[in-house]
Amino acid sequence: MTQPTDARIAAAMTAHPRAFRDPAPVRIRKIALWVLFIGLIAWCLWDFNFSPERIWTGLGRLGRVASFMFPPHIWTTWEDWAEILNGLGETLSMAFLGTVLGAVVAFPLAFLGAKNINRIFWLRMSARRGYDVIRAFETLILALIFIRAFGLGPLAGILAIAVSEIGTFAKLFSEALENTSRRPVEGVVASGGSRLQSIRYGILPQVAPVYLSVILYNFESNVRSGTILGIVGAGGIGFLLSDRISAYRWDEAWSIIFLIIAMVYLIDGLSARVRTRLIGSLERTA
Amino acid sequence: MSLIAEMTAHPPNAGRSAVAAFEEEFAAHRRAARRAWGIGTAIFLILFALTAWLGDFFDVRQVTNAEGEREWRWVIAAGIPRLGEYIAQTIPVLRWESLGADFAEWFWRWRVWLDLLLETVLIAFMATTLGVIGGFILSFPASRNLAPNAWVLWLSRRYLEIARTVPELVWALIFVFCFGVGPMAGVLAIGLHAAGALGKLYSEVNENIDMGPLEGVKAAGGSWFDQIRYGAVPQVLPNIVSYTLLRFEINVRSSSIIGYVGAGGLGQEFRTAMSFQEYTDLSALFLIILVTVIVIDFASEKLRHRIIGMEGSPA
Numbered sequence: 001m002t003q004p005t006d007a008r009i010a011a012a013m014t015a016h017p018r019a020f021r022d023p024a025p026v027r028i029r030k031i032a033l034w035v036l037f038i039g040l041i042a043w044c045l046w047d048f049n050f051s052p053e054r055i056w057t058g059l060g061r062l063g064r065v066a067s068f069m070f071p072p073h074i075w076t077t078w079e080d081w082a083e084i085l086n087g088l089g090e091t092l093s094m095a096f097l098g099t100v101l102g103a104v105v106a107f108p109l110a111f112l113g114a115k116n117i118n119r120i121f122w123l124r125m126s127a128r129r130g131y132d133v134i135r136a137f138e139t140l141i142l143a144l145i146f147i148r149a150f151g152l153g154p155l156a157g158i159l160a161i162a163v164s165e166i167g168t169f170a171k172l173f174s175e176a177l178e179n180t181s182r183r184p185v186e187g188v189v190a191s192g193g194s195r196l197q198s199i200r201y202g203i204l205p206q207v208a209p210v211y212l213s214v215i216l217y218n219f220e221s222n223v224r225s226g227t228i229l230g231i232v233g234a235g236g237i238g239f240l241l242s243d244r245i246s247a248y249r250w251d252e253a254w255s256i257i258f259l260i261i262a263m264v265y266l267i268d269g270l271s272a273r274v275r276t277r278l279i280g281s282l283e284r285t286a
Numbered sequence: 287m288s289l290i291a292e293m294t295a296h297p298p299n300a301g302r303s304a305v306a307a308f309e310e311e312f313a314a315h316r317r318a319a320r321r322a323w324g325i326g327t328a329i330f331l332i333l334f335a336l337t338a339w340l341g342d343f344f345d346v347r348q349v350t351n352a353e354g355e356r357e358w359r360w361v362i363a364a365g366i367p368r369l370g371e372y373i374a375q376t377i378p379v380l381r382w383e384s385l386g387a388d389f390a391e392w393f394w395r396w397r398v399w400l401d402l403l404l405e406t407v408l409i410a411f412m413a414t415t416l417g418v419i420g421g422f423i424l425s426f427p428a429s430r431n432l433a434p435n436a437w438v439l440w441l442s443r444r445y446l447e448i449a450r451t452v453p454e455l456v457w458a459l460i461f462v463f464c465f466g467v468g469p470m471a472g473v474l475a476i477g478l479h480a481a482g483a484l485g486k487l488y489s490e491v492n493e494n495i496d497m498g499p500l501e502g503v504k505a506a507g508g509s510w511f512d513q514i515r516y517g518a519v520p521q522v523l524p525n526i527v528s529y530t531l532l533r534f535e536i537n538v539r540s541s542s543i544i545g546y547v548g549a550g551g552l553g554q555e556f557r558t559a560m561s562f563q564e565y566t567d568l569s570a571l572f573l574i575i576l577v578t579v580i581v582i583d584f585a586s587e588k589l590r591h592r593i594i595g596m597e598g599s600p601a
Contacts, residue, residue, distance in 0.1 A: 096334075
């Protein structure tokens with residue numbers, strides 16, 4: 001192996017130009033894409049009024065707001081603590097009940113969307129489009145509608161989470177049903193089982209761990225979205241947080257944000273433990 | 287176990303005891319399974335009761351019935367007819383003979399909405415760009431196999447966690463106070479949240495890469511930055527592109543509601559329509575967002591398939 005000198009590299013470049021640079025059309029396309037991208041960003045910066053002075057004053061205010069973080073505000077009276085803890089509890093309840101209700105409703109619906117169970121093409125397709133339509137509704141917007149019907153408070157939040165979860169769960173559950181192996185089903189049928197028994201003993205044990213992990217994962221994400229439903233008035237900790245921010249009580253607001261982070265951490269840790277225990281044991285028996 | 291070995295291990299006359307042993311073991315298994323099932327159900331019921339109590343699930347209130355008497359009603363049951371009424375009010379009047387005029391009536395603010403829709407998509411675009419830059423830069427110090435040292439790893443992981451644990455809407459509340467009302471606060475809020483979420487996904491991709499190329503760059507005398515640039519980035523690029531497109535879809539949804547707290551986009555129109563009781567506007571806005579989300583999902587799906595097709599299948 002001889003040393004690559006500059007002269008030899010130059011010689012190689014002239015001998016094999018295509019190995020060292022893109023052909024002209026590719027180059028032009030790349031440059032055009034970059035110009036478009038940078039141009040769009042520049043236009044957005046101008047349109048959204050990202051002026052340096054505005055950024056500067058904003059950062060100054062942000063620093064002032066952030067300075068309220070330390071020392072953190074500690075509530076001293078039991079009334080204040082009760083209010084905050086009740087808010088956290090409401091958020092968790094909304095996530096839990098919303099997830100449970102969504103999963104219960106989605107469980108039978110999922111069979112409609114699975115190719116290996118529902119063989120009627122048009123019914124399956126319309127069921128799947130139905131799930132997509134439900135999923136297109138934002139939880140927050142559903143919460144706004146439900147507040148009109150059920151009043152302010154956690155109930156609207158529970159139902160908003162439940163309805164939007166029906167779509168997600170039904171889609172994921174039916175995908176899990178389609179990913180099962182056919183062999184246990186054939187085994188049940190071969191030993192004289194009916195169609196219902198083949199689903200009960202052939203398919204359900206296979207999907208149970210998948211269902212559980214999907215439910216747990218969505219519960220975690222619903223705890224996160226449950227924190228913001230309060231901002232529009234659907235109960236939970238978000239209500240207290242937006243109230244403190246609009247009253248410029250930043251020290252309390254930061255403490256609430258810390259508590260939210262701590263709660264999310266705790267839930268993630270708990271659900272990881274539940275996941276390893278429950279799903280591990282289910283997969284062993286399945 | 288071969289048949290011969292089976293025969294020698296369990297001679298036929300020992301069959302009965304073997305069956306009995308099996309039966310016993312099976313019964314023990316069934317008992318354990320039943321006990322676990324019982325405990326699980328009990329825990330679930332306790333949790334359900336507790337959350338139902340905290341979440342006012344079985345709340346009852348006094349309502350006035352048709353005969354003018356007061357009676358107690360379960361809130362959910364009482365609310366469902368009201369929900370039906372509310373949804374019925376949002377459905378516009380469309381008559382076959384004056385369809386065009388009715389449509390014009392329904393989408394009477396279409397100029398404003400189109401403007402705001404463009405703003406919504408641009409907020410999502412800018413936020414995704416910010417999120418990708420932030421997440422990409424931080425994903426390398428936040429992956430266990432690439433971080434130069436322990437405290438850099440710890441610091442970048444904590445930063446990403448906080449950025450993605452606090453919801454966009456909360457960041458938006460804070461940024462609207464700092465930078466004033468408008469799309470800028472929305473871009474910063476969604477961008478910060480997206481950086482946290484993307485940084486985590488990217489760092490998971492980074493933790494699954496082949497370390498060989500990095501060692502090669504190191505052997506040739508490359509610095510830590512060189513190793514990342516020439517050893518890691520080419521491996522993770524296809525995955526990063528597909529995650530980014532998925533995030534863009536999520537960000538479009540977020541930017542369509544973030545206006546509710548005054549951070550630009552279509553969300554502010556929702557708030558106006560709600561407070562001015564313009565019910566048909568709500569259904570029009572729903573339709574606009576629904577169509578936009580579906581179009582963007584479809585387009586990015588196509589783009590993703592093309593990119594994955596070009597780069598080979600994602601690792």
